[in-house]
Amino acid sequence: MIFVTVGSFEFDELARKMDELALKTTEEIIIQIANGSYVPINCKYFKTTNTIKDYYEKADLIISHGGTGTVLEVLELGTPLISLANPSLKDNHQHEFLELMESRNFLIYCRNLDDLGNLILEKRSFKTRTNKIDFYAKIVHDIESFKISQSTKKAPFHAKILSRVPAKLKKIQI
């Protein structure tokens, strides 16, 4: 099964392209379209789900937008991943992220939608690098070695006053 996910923001171009490619393959394709206006007609689709990990686990190949949440989660599972930058997002920042991830063999970066069909065929020979992604070593180290200073632990005198500021808080249970 090929699972396609666009994350939280619409990415109609990707949904449309995969819907077209669905006519050329017998492989099942499922698309998560978020609030996109394009509705696939040749394959299954849904808008959002709280159990997206189930789809990641069942898929033989995942095609995704270049958001960090999706990319990192899929890479940890080790499923082959083809990613595309969603050009409608601010600064097109996914482009740089995906270039870097591709340069380290974590994924295949599809720069042009017209190439997507060929990349899907090539993915059979693609070996995803699934080792632990250790991007956060520095901050993890800094938090682990963070010293709780007793002087700063003592609340400043104005904290008690500020705790009475008229702000509405909505406490929730996780």
Added chain:
Amino acid sequence: MDSNNQRAANPLSICVIGLGGGGYHAEAERILSAVNRPLNLILIFAGPDGGILKWSGKQRIVSSYKVRSPMLIGDSYLRGFFGMINNFYQALKILSIHQPDLILGVGSIQSLPFFIAGKLLRVRSFYVESITRISSLSTTGKAISRIGLADEIYTAQSWNTQ
């Protein structure tokens, strides 16, 4: 008491900003899941209705709050301004109630009001720029960097050379 025993007896209290189910949320979860010391977390969820309310980390959660992000897509600057002021008061209240040792902001614009409130309350703050920002900081990152609001700023440069 050696430093390891001290850490076990004294969990580090962290107020985590930028949650709600998106990329920032995923990054915050990954960072804190990798931390090998006891933590007490105060979680701040934002988004239109708090976003997706979940946390998969195993650390102890002291409290969780749902607030509206100061600036959502489609908001006017005026709405953003008043949202920021509202968030600032909420931040003052949350930080003064829980008095965390550290504020951890990942990517989100919501770090701004919390970091300002943290300065007033003498709470240290770490800002983590999203790993999608390879060559330049986000608007939030630039603002935090220029004003000097965070004690530490972690950018893609921190891990780019690995």
